[in-house]
Amino acid sequence: xxxxxxxxxxxxxxxxxxxxxxxxxxxxxxxxxxxxxxxxxxxxxxxxxxxxxxxxxxxxxxxxxxxxxxxxxxxxxxxxxxxxxxxxxxxxxxxxxxxxxxxxxxxxxxxxxxxxxxxxxxxxxxxxxxxxxxxxxxxxxxxxxxxxxxxxxxxxxxxxxxxxxxxxxxxxxxxxxxxxxxxxxxxxxxxxxxxxxxxxxxxxxxxxxxxxxxxxxxxxxxxxxxxxxxxxxxxxxxxxxxxxxxxxxxxxxxxxxxxxxxxxxxxxxxxxxxxxxxxxxxxxxxxxxxxxxxxxxxxxxxxxxxxxxxxxxxxxxxxx
Numbered sequence: 001x002x003x004x005x006x007x008x009x010x011x012x013x014x015x016x017x018x019x020x021x022x023x024x025x026x027x028x029x030x031x032x033x034x035x036x037x038x039x040x041x042x043x044x045x046x047x048x049x050x051x052x053x054x055x056x057x058x059x060x061x062x063x064x065x066x067x068x069x070x071x072x073x074x075x076x077x078x079x080x081x082x083x084x085x086x087x088x089x090x091x092x093x094x095x096x097x098x099x100x101x102x103x104x105x106x107x108x109x110x111x112x113x114x115x116x117x118x119x120x121x122x123x124x125x126x127x128x129x130x131x132x133x134x135x136x137x138x139x140x141x142x143x144x145x146x147x148x149x150x151x152x153x154x155x156x157x158x159x160x161x162x163x164x165x166x167x168x169x170x171x172x173x174x175x176x177x178x179x180x181x182x183x184x185x186x187x188x189x190x191x192x193x194x195x196x197x198x199x200x201x202x203x204x205x206x207x208x209x210x211x212x213x214x215x216x217x218x219x220x221x222x223x224x225x226x227x228x229x230x231x232x233x234x235x236x237x238x239x240x241x242x243x244x245x246x247x248x249x250x251x252x253x254x255x256x257x258x259x260x261x262x263x264x265x266x267x268x269x270x271x272x273x274x275x276x277x278x279x280x281x282x283x284x285x286x287x288x289x290x291x292x293x294x295x296x297x298x299x300x301x302x303x304x305x306x307x308x309x310x311x312x313x314x315x316x317x318x319x320x
Contacts, residue, residue: 032057034084036091039242039250040203042068042180046079046091047249050216050298053080053111058155059148060084062111065207065244066092067200069178072101075124076198076207077246078115081155085115089122100124102177104184105165106209106246107192108135110144114156116163127175128165129186129194136164187211187235190228191218199238206240206254214248214257216298218264220307225265225314232262264294272308273315282312 036044045065053059059080066088067074073092078085092100103119105128106112116126135141141162148156175182181201188195191210198207210218211231236258243254251257275285286308294300 030056031087032060034060034087034091036066036095037250039244040200040205043200043203043205044068044091044095045076045207045244045250046088048079048111048247050248052302053152055152055155058084059111059114059152062109062210062247063244064088064112064115065198066095066100067177067180067182068096068098069180071178072099074175074177074180074182075100075103075119076244077106077112077209078103078119080111081114081152082118082160083155085118088115089118102127102175104128104175104182104196104198105132106197106207107188107195108132108141108162109192109210110148112210112246113162114148114160117161120163125166126163127167127169127184129188129196130165130168130170131188132165132168132194134193136162187231188227189224190231191221191223195231197235199240204239204241206235206238206243208235208243208245208258210246211235212243212245212248212258212261214245214251214260216248217294217300217303217307218247218261219303220265220268220310222310225269225311226318229262229265229269232258232265236262267293268308268311269315272312273319276312276315277319282309285312 032049034046036046038044045063048060048062049057051057051061053061062080064079065076073096079088100119100122101124103116103124103126105126120126145162149158169184171186173184175184183199183201184196185199186196195209195211197209197211211228236255240254243251243257271289272285286305
């Protein structure tokens with residue numbers, strides 16, 4: 001019942017604050033708060049929680065943005081469940097009644113794309129890197145969705161589906177919507193094979209996707225950390241006033257926050273690479289590494305050991 005009610009509210013674009021208290025309370029009971037935050041003129045984002053995805057938080061662990069132009073709304077990333085996408089539409093409708101005509105995907109990870117079908121059903125086109133097909137056609141994507149239907153139920157269920165881009169792009173591309181320039185810049189394979197960032201030169205706002213995890217330890221997974229570091233070095237040259245990361249709050253000091261993610265990746269490669277080169281077993285390398293610079297950063301206890309292990313294996317491969 002609660003899911004049906006929230007879905008209906010999202011589709012209709014109703015403002016919960018204008019609804020009777022009992023309906024608003026029922027719709028929002030147990031649901032993590034979502035609020036659009038303005039970072040520049042006509043540019044907004046919503047901030048996910050710094051925790052693991054779960055049914056309790058609807059998989060609201062990543063950020064999404066939207067830009068209001070004279071010709072409609074451009075959304076950047078679609079969040080981690082259809083329900084979250086509906087709630088994002090509620091936030092957009094608090095700002096503008098203009099149609100949502102485009103969704104730009106920074107990369108095809110579950111917490112950024114499970115909401116795509118809601119925007120597609122609303123008439124938006126999906127724009128992403130052509131290399132997203134590598135993930136979409138993989139066993140990893142299929143198994144992740146199967147697991148999510150169990151772990152994130154009822155917010156991700158048998159009706160949740162992965163959607164390919166309507167407009168797959170190869171290389172850099174500039175979109176112009178309502179006179180607003182959106183520069184789509186490929187920076188993968190880094191965090192994923194299909195990473196891209198979205199640069200709005202007129203406002204000097206950068207949507208960095210998961211190249212930047214602000215105020216938390218990043219998820220490294222099977223990333224190409226060498227290329228990720230190089231991509232961050234490239235982004236550090238951008239004259240950005242504001243950066244919206246894939247996770248964590250927006251930054252008005254982009255260089256400092258990009259550098260934290262970069263420095264963590266550099267440290268992983270140096271510490272794990274040294275152990276791998278000397279044929280020291282991973283457990284011993286991990287135990288003897290001084291993590292004091294990073295162990296107070298949120299999500300360290302959940303992500304760091306896995307990040308270190310994957311990096312150790314990567315450094316073994318690179319050294320062969």
